[in-house]
Amino acid sequence: MTTNASLPLVGKPRRTIKTTKVRARGEDFRIVQVHGSLLVCAVENCCCGHTDKGRPPVPMDLYNREWNARRLANHVHLTFTGCLGPCAAGNNALLVIHGRPIWFKDLNDDSLVPAIFDYIEAMLAAERVLPPPPELRDHIYDRFLPPPASDYVPLVASEDDGGGLERIDPVCLMDVDPKTAKWSTEYHGRTIYFCAPACKRAFERDPESYAIT
Numbered sequence: 252m253t254t255n256a257s258l259p260l261v262g263k264p265r266r267t268i269k270t271t272k273v274r275a276r277g278e279d280f281r282i283v284q285v286h287g288s289l290l291v292c293a294v295e296n297c298c299c300g301h302t303d304k305g306r307p308p309v310p311m312d313l314y315n316r317e318w319n320a321r322r323l324a325n326h327v328h329l330t331f332t333g334c335l336g337p338c339a340a341g342n343n344a345l346l347v348i349h350g351r352p353i354w355f356k357d358l359n360d361d362s363l364v365p366a367i368f369d370y371i372e373a374m375l376a377a378e379r380v381l382p383p384p385p386e387l388r389d390h391i392y393d394r395f396l397p398p399p400a401s402d403y404v405p406l407v408a409s410e411d412d413g414g415g416l417e418r419i420d421p422v423c424l425m426d427v428d429p430k431t432a433k434w435s436t437e438y439h440g441r442t443i444y445f446c447a448p449a450c451k452r453a454f455e456r457d458p459e460s461y462a463i464t
């Protein structure tokens with residue numbers, strides 16, 4: 252089930268968020284649908300980031316800083332992963348955006364990290380996949396074979412119950428039950444619920460960056 256709701260906000264540009272209702276462990280949850288994921292090979296891997304193999308360390312702090320500073324959490328998820336497969340070409344990362352996988356290789360210079368996020372932001376603004384900018388052109392290749400058909404086919408049917416956003420903690424995107432939520436705040440006539448006091452504090456420091464529609 253997919254929902255798409257709009258709430259009145261002022262100030263910074265509105266961000267549209269959709270949720271999908273899923274069942275797990277016998278319960279219903281709302282999961283925020285994002286435009287993609289950036290998977291960076293960095294954790295307990297065999298090659299990427301291993302200085303003893305001649306690779307520079309993976310600058311995880313820099314990835315996190317860029318991701319946080321650009322407020323991308325509601326749009327593109329960031330994950331540090333184990334081996335992605337093409338070790339020889341590392342350091343490696345895989346971006347999936349607007350349904351398209353984009354493989355990065357040879358990420359052996361910290362200046363490439365902000366360039367990747369600039370590229371992501373440009374594709375979010377354009378609402379389509381764009382050719383890579385010059386500074387990334389030598390760091391992108393096609394690892395996957397092209398799909399056999401270009402038409403997008405949903406893997407499962409979805410149903411729409413017309414709700415969901417009121418349950419989403421806008422900072423961490425967790426599904427929070429308003430009936431049991433311990434932390435909340437009022438924003439533009441709407442009660443926003445949080446899973447933890449840290450999320451509430453982050454929202455209240457900069458509500459327009461986190462407010463979702």
Ligand code: FES
Pocket residue numbers: 292293296297298299333334335336337338341342343
């Ligand atoms: S260790 Fe990074 S792709 Fe294998």
